[in-house]
Amino acid sequence: MTLLGIHVLGSPILRQETEIVTAVTDDVRQLIDDMFETMYMARGIGLAAPQVGRRERVTVVDVDREGGRHHPIALINPTIVLREGSARGEEGCLSIPEIYGDVERATRVVVQATDREGQPFEVDGTDLLARCLQHEVDHLHGKLFIDYLGIFKRRAALAKWEEEKVKYPTQVRLVTAEGGTVSAGRAERDG
Ligand code: ZN
Numbered sequence: 001m002t003l004l005g006i007h008v009l010g011s012p013i014l015r016q017e018t019e020i021v022t023a024v025t026d027d028v029r030q031l032i033d034d035m036f037e038t039m040y041m042a043r044g045i046g047l048a049a050p051q052v053g054r055r056e057r058v059t060v061v062d063v064d065r066e067g068g069r070h071h072p073i074a075l076i077n078p079t080i081v082l083r084e085g086s087a088r089g090e091e092g093c094l095s096i097p098e099i100y101g102d103v104e105r106a107t108r109v110v111v112q113a114t115d116r117e118g119q120p121f122e123v124d125g126t127d128l129l130a131r132c133l134q135h136e137v138d139h140l141h142g143k144l145f146i147d148y149l150g151i152f153k154r155r156a157a158l159a160k161w162e163e164e165k166v167k168y169p170t171q172v173r174l175v176t177a178e179g180g181t182v183s184a185g186r187a188e189r190d191g
Contacts, residue, residue, distance in 0.1 A: 001037040004052035005172035009096045009161060013050045015142045018057040021076050024118040028056060032074045032116055035060045042175045044094045046132045046191030048139030051095050053172070059136040061191070063128045073123060075113035078137055082110035089131055091145045092190040097173065098164050099157050103148045105131045135191045 007014055021028055031054060039047040039060055046061040057077045064071035085107030092100045108126045111133050115121050125133050135145060146157050167173075 002034045003041055003175055004034050004038045005174050006038065006042065006047075006051050006094050007053050008165065008168045008171055008173050009144070009146075010165060011053075011095075011171040013053055013055075014095055014139070014144065016050065016055070017142055018049060018140045019055045021056050021058060021114070024076060024114060024116060028058065028076065029116050031056060031058060032060060036062070036072055036074070038175060039094070041177065042094050042190070044190045045128070046136045047094060048136045048191075050139055050142070057140050059140060061129070061132050061136055063132050074116050075111065075123070075133075075136075076115070078111045078113035078133070078140070080109050080134065080137055081112050082108070083134075084108040091131065091135060093135070093145055094173075094190045096144065096146065096157075096161060097167075097190075099146070099161055101146060101149045101153055101157055103131075103135075103145050105134050109133050111137070132191050139191075 031049065035047050035052060038052060045063045046059065048059040049056045059078060060072065060074045062070060062072045083106035086104055087107045088102045088104050090100050091103045107130055109130045111123045113121060123133065146154055149157060
């Protein structure tokens with residue numbers, strides 16, 4: 001497996017629409033494996049293909065890692081078919097390190113997708129999983145959590161990012177084996 005570079009805010013691919021995966025090939029499975037490895041190393045709970053510079057409509061999530069337990073879910077061509085409830089909660093993003101903001105999301109979503117064997121499946125997620133799935137599906141359509149912030153909070157977040165972004169002159173963030181670029185604590189909820 002390979003650790004992938006994570007594109008940060010300013011990299012154009014984060015704002016581009018992804019392409020539907022028409023065949024689940026070994027190449028796609030390799031991408032999924034590499035995305036999981038990169039996400040775990042970065043201590044995130046979700047990662048979408050555009051964040052690693054790829055155009056495939058693919059995302060991986062794992063919000064359930066208490067005590068070292070893993071519950072990885074890889075979603076190819078995911079579509080949200082049901083949204084229920086609403087709650088505000090803090091979000092971060094592996095592509096916008098150190099920036100956080102409250103976002104209103106559905107508290108339950110049902111997502112239809114294709115799995116790594118090419119089979120259709122459904123995820124019924126609540127709370128943090130629901131939030132994470134919405135955040136990642138947004139990524140697949142060029143949308144970022146900061147887009148939901150009110151004008152003042154968004155302006156403050158972007159002002160802080162102006163200072164942060166100098167750490168990433170190539171607009172790609174390299175995650176180290178020590179999790180070196182990631183601050184502990186809040187990073188656990190970045191997607
Ligand atoms: Zn994100």
